[in-house]
Amino acid sequence: MSAVTTPARQASGGVSVKTLNRIVIYGLLALFALFYLMPLFVMLVTSFKTMDEIQNGNMLALPKAPTFDPWLKAWGETCVGLTCAGIKGYFWNSIKMVVPAVLISTMLGALNGYVLTKWRFRGATLVFGLMLFACFIPFQSVLLPMATILGSLGRFGVTLQNSVGTSFGLGNPTVNLVFVHVVYGIGFTTLFFRNYYEAFPTELVKAAQVDGASFFQIFRRIMLPNSMPIFVVTVIYQFTNIWNDFLFASAYAGTGDAMPMTVALNNVVNTSTGVVEYNVNMAAAMIAALPTLLVYVLAGRYFVRGLMAGAVKG
Amino acid sequence: MAFLEIDGLRKRFGQVEILKGIDVELEKGGFLVLVGPSGCGKSTLLNTIAGLETITSGEIRVDGRTINDLHPSKRDIAMVFQSYALYPNMTVAGNISFGMEMRGVPAAERQKAIDKVAKVLQIGHLLQRKPSQLSGGQRQRVAMGRALVRDPKLFLFDEPLSNLDAKLRVDMRIEIKRLHATTGTTIVYVTHDQIEAMTLATKIAVMRDGEVQQFGTPAEIYNNPSNLFVADFMGSPAMNLIPATIGTNGNALSVVLQREAREPINLPMANAPAGLSAFQGKPIIFGVRPEALTDPEGAERNASNIATADCHIEVVEPAGSDTFAVTNLGGKGVVARLRADANIQPGSNTPLAFNLTKAVFFDPATETRIR
Numbered sequence: 001m002s003a004v005t006t007p008a009r010q011a012s013g014g015v016s017v018k019t020l021n022r023i024v025i026y027g028l029l030a031l032f033a034l035f036y037l038m039p040l041f042v043m044l045v046t047s048f049k050t051m052d053e054i055q056n057g058n059m060l061a062l063p064k065a066p067t068f069d070p071w072l073k074a075w076g077e078t079c080v081g082l083t084c085a086g087i088k089g090y091f092w093n094s095i096k097m098v099v100p101a102v103l104i105s106t107m108l109g110a111l112n113g114y115v116l117t118k119w120r121f122r123g124a125t126l127v128f129g130l131m132l133f134a135c136f137i138p139f140q141s142v143l144l145p146m147a148t149i150l151g152s153l154g155r156f157g158v159t160l161q162n163s164v165g166t167s168f169g170l171g172n173p174t175v176n177l178v179f180v181h182v183v184y185g186i187g188f189t190t191l192f193f194r195n196y197y198e199a200f201p202t203e204l205v206k207a208a209q210v211d212g213a214s215f216f217q218i219f220r221r222i223m224l225p226n227s228m229p230i231f232v233v234t235v236i237y238q239f240t241n242i243w244n245d246f247l248f249a250s251a252y253a254g255t256g257d258a259m260p261m262t263v264a265l266n267n268v269v270n271t272s273t274g275v276v277e278y279n280v281n282m283a284a285a286m287i288a289a290l291p292t293l294l295v296y297v298l299a300g301r302y303f304v305r306g307l308m309a310g311a312v313k314g
Numbered sequence: 315m316a317f318l319e320i321d322g323l324r325k326r327f328g329q330v331e332i333l334k335g336i337d338v339e340l341e342k343g344g345f346l347v348l349v350g351p352s353g354c355g356k357s358t359l360l361n362t363i364a365g366l367e368t369i370t371s372g373e374i375r376v377d378g379r380t381i382n383d384l385h386p387s388k389r390d391i392a393m394v395f396q397s398y399a400l401y402p403n404m405t406v407a408g409n410i411s412f413g414m415e416m417r418g419v420p421a422a423e424r425q426k427a428i429d430k431v432a433k434v435l436q437i438g439h440l441l442q443r444k445p446s447q448l449s450g451g452q453r454q455r456v457a458m459g460r461a462l463v464r465d466p467k468l469f470l471f472d473e474p475l476s477n478l479d480a481k482l483r484v485d486m487r488i489e490i491k492r493l494h495a496t497t498g499t500t501i502v503y504v505t506h507d508q509i510e511a512m513t514l515a516t517k518i519a520v521m522r523d524g525e526v527q528q529f530g531t532p533a534e535i536y537n538n539p540s541n542l543f544v545a546d547f548m549g550s551p552a553m554n555l556i557p558a559t560i561g562t563n564g565n566a567l568s569v570v571l572q573r574e575a576r577e578p579i580n581l582p583m584a585n586a587p588a589g590l591s592a593f594q595g596k597p598i599i600f601g602v603r604p605e606a607l608t609d610p611e612g613a614e615r616n617a618s619n620i621a622t623a624d625c626h627i628e629v630v631e632p633a634g635s636d637t638f639a640v641t642n643l644g645g646k647g648v649v650a651r652l653r654a655d656a657n658i659q660p661g662s663n664t665p666l667a668f669n670l671t672k673a674v675f676f677d678p679a680t681e682t683r684i685r
Contacts, residue, residue: 001661203399206366207460210411221412224401 012290013036046225046251047071047282054278069280070292074287078280080259080267087284090264092244095291097260101181101271102238109189110235114223116190116206117197119215128194130219139247142184173258177249181242189234197223232299240292261288317342317500318468320364323372325358332358334524336372340502340517345494348504350521351547356504358474363471363502366395376467387416392461393470397477398453401462404453407441408447410459429569431459434493451482453485458493471503475482475510487513508548512536520544539671542681545601545674551602551651554607557678558600558642559594567591569600569673573626579643588683590675592606599676602652604638606669607622611672612653625650625666630658641666 046054047070048063057064076086115121116128157170169175200223208218224231249260259267265288269281316339325333333355338344348356358609361367363374365386374381381389400409410431411424418632419427432438435455445453474490475483485569491514494501505511511518512532518533520527520543528540540544545553560568563582567590571579583590590598625641625648632638637652648664658664675684 157681194469201397203395203397203400205359206364206386207393207395207399208401208412209366210393211410211460212362212392212416222403226401233459260636 012183043099043282043286047279047286049279051275051277051279062177070277070283071287073277074268074280074284078262078268078277078284079271081271087156087261087264087268087287090259090261091287093174093264094261095260097177097181098239098242098291100243101178101229104178105185105189105238106231106234107206109188110193110227110231111219112186113193113195113197114219116194117200118202118218118223128190131190133188134184135191139184143247143251146180146248146252150180153179168310173253173256174313176252177258179246180252181238181245185238185242189238192230192237193227193233196227200226236295236299239295243292316340318346318502319373319375319378320359321373321375323362324370325355325362325367325376326370332524333362336526338526340368340500342377342500343498345501345503345514345516347515347518348502348510348521349506349518349547350527352506353480354521354672355524356506356521359632360393360470360472360502363468365389375429387413390467391470392464392466392468393398394457394461395472396476398445398474400456402445403432405444406437406448406456406459407440407598409445409456410441410463410607412466413460420610423495427463432462434462435459447458450478450484454486458490462493462497463581465467467500469499469501471501471507474503475505476507477684484550489525490514509550512548520547522547539601540675541681542599542601542676545676549603551604551638551649551672553601553603554643554646554648555676556600556602556646556648557597559588559597560569560595567594568669569598571600571623574642576626579623581623581670583670584619585671587685593675593677593684597678599673599678600644601676602668603672604649605646606672607650608667608669609652609656609658610652610665610667613657614669617669617671619670621668622665623668624663626663627658629661630660639664639666665668 040058044060046059046086047061048068049057050065050069051062051069071234074086075088078086080087080090112131114122155174157167157172160170161167167273203225204222205218208222213221215227244262245260246262248265250263250266253259265284270286318338318340320336322339323333323336324331334642336359337507338346342356350356358367362369365381365384369382372382376390400406401412404412407428410428412481413417414424414427428441429438429542432441435458437452437455437459437481440448440452445456448456452453457474471490475486478486487510493499494514503510503514512535514531517529518532518535519529522543528535528544530538535544539548540553546555556571558572559570560567561580563580567583567586569581571581573579588615613620625643627639627641629640630637632654635654636658637654637658639650639656639658640647641650641654652658676682677684
């Protein structure tokens, strides 16, 4: 059909209309891209400028004498609240919180998805429905109940400390945040893995059962090695969300040594003493944004890999 | 005592009964084919033998041992799945030896077993490849290798050839048959393809709606179908099932077939089954396979009861090895199988020979065979 209609359309002068459509579409796309990238561009150029240049120059202009000083200052010297040791400590705080939270929530989501699709039990659909529901509970509404729970856990930690000699991390703000993010993330990670495993050939699980593999052996040897694409998607999603979280971080670790990056960045910018060092603020913001970008760049290539090829059918 | 015995097997999903009392048995070294249309319960039956589905009641015994409640890995069975179910993250060798690895067989012993199976199936050069690098036929072989390496009491095949193209399917069918002949294993095989069933089986169980319609050797099933469903399902092209009535021709009974715009055909029955006399003047279904309805020169010389009648040929289909002619009897298209070089024209009236020794009759009300 198309072979017949295409020349006919060209003959009636459709070429110019088509070109015009293209110009409009790409023009709009370019405009939106520009809007979207503008703040990033301003951040980037500002972070390489000196304060003099910022105060006297154009916001969009490229730095005349690019300098790394604002980055170094943001990393090691700038004041967060009253301590002036840069944001590096808080950066590591975030890493210490994000890595376990992402890994634990992803593994639990994978296990949930495996059970909900390959070991279906009575009421599995209801359980999954309730977990989905958890995805749509607004963060704000769990702030206070969660604070109460964390308080109880903290007191339990003190009791343990007194009787056994170790609190097992209960009451530690970093552990608290990991706990909160794991609980809150399970809904999403389960959703991701359940939908992925729903399409995962059940015959592989049956074959492994006949081969004598146990529940966890099947999970570890068959399911996980074939889950790379969804694993990467989940890790990127969880990493971005947890790294960027400000609400839980400020509520449960808003002061003190365990403060994560996002809260620290806020405190840097909100410092009321002296001149506002825009270049340092921008550099700190860039540092705060880098890990999520890095995770995407490193893991993104697995997005497109079709690892299931060859599992079934001819 | 048979090697595989299934007694009164029932399987229920909630209110729905999937298997309604299956009784089947198979001798050691036998090849049982479960055949039937989709949804007849044949795959469920295979899964219950494998232990991948629980059963509601009944008993499954292999070599005298009841295996009802054993875990699949403890039943001494191996299964080849429809989709092959090769683990995509492992090499061919890893796939074949996974079961042994799970049972804690030492690596050296595993390697020996892999090499042996690879030799039998001629997949030695593929051992280090991943399943995604194999063709359909090669994957099929690896799947069979994974089953063979266990040296189980019972092999289960779940429609193993349905994903292959037509030519490869025939090759693999022969290969499976050869494998069965050389290794002497006991096999249960599920298929919806009645040609696979006929060619491979030593015993066939034709299933419909969770019940075994007929259980017997391929020849029994083909020549002596116990009801209308089995007659219709087995054979390609299918058996002609023509609505007819029973009349008389002198002292003998006869089969009366209606024709369009002409007087009915009256075929005298020399040795009608005893039950048929009760149907005098009543409608019956007259079953005759295409090869029993042929040109008079091509008819079986030593058949005792051949009747010839003029038929109006509507369509002629030369198929190379045979020529199929379609005529209309009793309001239905009826296929006759003629010699390849039979001189026959569509639209002509040609005498066709009915081999009535091979004919079967069914009661249209109960769909059972009239014997």
